[in-house]
Amino acid sequence: MQRNTAQREAIRDAFADAGRPLSVDEAHEIAQKTLPSLGVATVYRAANALADDGWLARVELPGEPMRYELADLEHHHHFHCTKCDRVFDVDGCGLDHHAHLPDGFVVESHEVVLYGHCCDCSRKRR
Numbered sequence: 159m160q161r162n163t164a165q166r167e168a169i170r171d172a173f174a175d176a177g178r179p180l181s182v183d184e185a186h187e188i189a190q191k192t193l194p195s196l197g198v199a200t201v202y203r204a205a206n207a208l209a210d211d212g213w214l215a216r217v218e219l220p221g222e223p224m225r226y227e228l229a230d231l232e233h234h235h236h237f238h239c240t241k242c243d244r245v246f247d248v249d250g251c252g253l254d255h256h257a258h259l260p261d262g263f264v265v266e267s268h269e270v271v272l273y274g275h276c277c278d279c280s281r282k283r284r
């Protein structure tokens with residue numbers, strides 16, 4: 159069981175330290191630096207277990223593999239870099255729910271995804 163605990167910890171650390179949503183592959187790559195023997199299937203199972211526990215939240219962007227982020231974050235939007243395929247958090251909101259809503263409609267939640275190039279990728283272009 160000792161090994162499983164170390165695995166879980168490495169996987170949790172990967173998500174906790176990332177500061178942005180990670181796919182299973184990304185979390186695997188990071189956690190492998192601590193535990194080289196870590197398999198991608200283990201990360202996949204752990205991410206789902208952590209999401210079921212409510213510690214991680216699933217981030218599902220259209221046409222994208224599932225990503226996971228810490229569940230206790232404030233409401234925020236996401237930025238998807240179309241070059242390096244990383245997803246970043248964008249703090250704040252500023253969206254007016256009621257602006258164009260027909261009478262009687264009630265919004266419960268929303269998801270905003272911005273697409274473009276992150277600072278690393280836009281710098282490389284110049």
Ligand SMILES: [Zn+2]
Pocket residue numbers: 239240241242243244275276277278279280
């Ligand atoms: Zn990028």
Ligand SMILES: [Zn+2]
Pocket residue numbers: 233234235250251252253268270
């Ligand atoms: Zn918002």
